[in-house]
Amino acid sequence: MTNPSCIEAPLPKGVSDFLPETADKINHIAARIHQVFDLWGFRRMITPLLEFEEVLALGMGEELRGKTFRFDDRQTGRLLAIPPDITPQVARIVATRMHAQPLPHRLYYNGRVLRQAEMQSGRSREIFQSGVELIGLDAPEADAEMVAMAVEVLKNLGFSGFKIDLGQVGFYRGIMEASGLAPAAQFRLQEAISKKDVSAVRSILEAEPVSDQVKEAILLLPRLYGGREIVEEARRAVTNERSLKALDNLSQVLEILDIYGVSDYLTVDLGEIRGLDYHTGITFEGFVPGLGEAVCSGGRYDDLTAKYGFPAPATGFAFNIMALLASLSKRPDVEASRSRDFLIFNQKDERREALEIAQQLRALGYSCARDIIKRDFESSFSYAKKMDIRWLLVIGAEECPPDQVYVVRVADRRAITLPREALFEKSLDLKFDSQGENHG
Incomplete structure (x- = not known):
């Protein structure tokens, strides 16, 4: 509407x-x-x-x-x-x-x-x-x-x-420092590596005067992704101290994570270099x-x-x-x-019982609202359904004696009658078995 x-x-x-x-x-x-x-x-x-x-x-x-x-x-x-x-x-x-x-x-x-x-x-x-x-x-x-x-x-x-993808930005920084590449070329390479674009990386390197060893190490970066064997593969590709130190650090972290028992959730990605201007060592992302x-x-x-x-x-x-x-x-x-737990529908003219029950249910940790608007059962039930309320608690229902309450499970309209005091037991268990009537 x-x-x-x-x-x-x-x-x-x-x-x-x-x-x-x-x-x-x-x-x-x-x-x-x-x-x-x-x-x-x-x-x-x-x-x-x-x-x-x-x-x-x-x-x-x-x-x-x-x-x-x-x-x-x-x-x-x-x-x-x-x-x-x-x-x-x-x-x-x-x-x-x-x-x-x-x-x-x-x-x-x-x-x-x-x-x-x-x-x-x-x-x-x-x-x-x-x-x-x-x-x-x-x-x-x-x-x-x-x-x-x-x-x-x-x-x-x-x-x-x-999966948790682990990286180490010190590994990348070590390679770049050892390469001697100009900052502009490093920036272009950073963009290409972050996109895992091997052909773009190769094209940039072909125009730069760097050694074959440096080229091989940089070309390897987008492909350094997988299990912990990647650490050893990376170690064979570099000789600079900063990169090797970064790999030692990553190996130590992986050993500790073995103790935590979480290694099955891990992958290694040494070509992940986002956040390079911010991070200084281990990085990770969860997917x-x-x-x-x-x-x-x-x-x-x-x-x-x-x-x-x-x-x-x-x-x-x-x-x-x-x-x-x-x-x-x-x-x-x-x-x-x-979901919320209870909506109280009071069919009595006097409100004291409804308010007292609501207070006692809240004290036990249940969420409880009283349907203050005067309306019929169907309207109150419809409101409870739309508001994701689990149970409609009816006070003064024709179906039960004065010292009992009538509880309707909103999901399927199945209903049971309970002594009022049973509502306030520490382990309230509303069992709507096949014998429970269907209010309808």
Whole structure:
């Protein structure tokens, strides 16, 4: 039914309203993620929605700066920014407000960020992030902890068949430093390698005066993808110290992940070089079946807090909640998160009993609303069905004595009669067996 008097109220492109059904699913997914973060000893922090642009820019690379929403602050005359990523905010907070506290810091966050997007791309400008930052540890075990947590979250969300792609940006940087290539040629190669375009890589190298050994190592980059045997294949292709050190680090992380028992979920991708201006070591992305984009990504970023005056090694990662929602929205547990427990339909003139029952059910942890509108059973039942309410609790029904209540399961209209006190047992078990009548 349309409202003829409704005003036209469009939203800016790239943002959305999330109605209760979707909001419930988002909250359910975020809660499952936070459950793992809490169990691993991380503490939640909340970052501001606005920052001074010049302060935020210290912690962002050129790519993120180009995607930042900026506007003037009437109060100060300074330029404000809406953060396009939460990690630089965490780095600022740790460096300026937590530097006197003992390391390491185990922190997690949940929030929305905004990023400029091309009008034609159709991509959302809002990104829902749930992530962790582990600041103050440069050990391979810290990197392994991030990967193991990502695996645990994906398992906790019910995924199977997912993969975590591991990279090491130091390997690529070592090859480029040893190549002697000009920055312009390196930039073109970076673009081609990130697209796994071997022919483009070969074409660029043919025009550059580099040794055959360097050419072979660079040409190998887009193909260095697979199991841990890739590490040894890469080791045979390079001689520079930085690349070899990066491979040693990756091997150590893989050994620790063996102890965690998550190796079956891992692949190695040494040609993955996105985020090169930001990351300093291990990087990773998580992919789930049926979805073409990563649901989580992160890695080591040892130079970030130093930009705010507090040098500290760091690693972390974040989940893209909307990407997870796209894959999980039809799963039974996520669908069930939209549901509420009870709607009370009172057929008595007096409201005390209905209100008391509602209070007692809420005290036991059940969601419970009272149908305050005066209407017939069918109308109340229809409302419960549309609102994804599991049970319609009828007080004063003709079908039962005064000290009993009548409960209708909304999914199939099957009904049972219960003593009122049975509702408040700790393990309420509403059994609608084949003998239960069908209210209809």
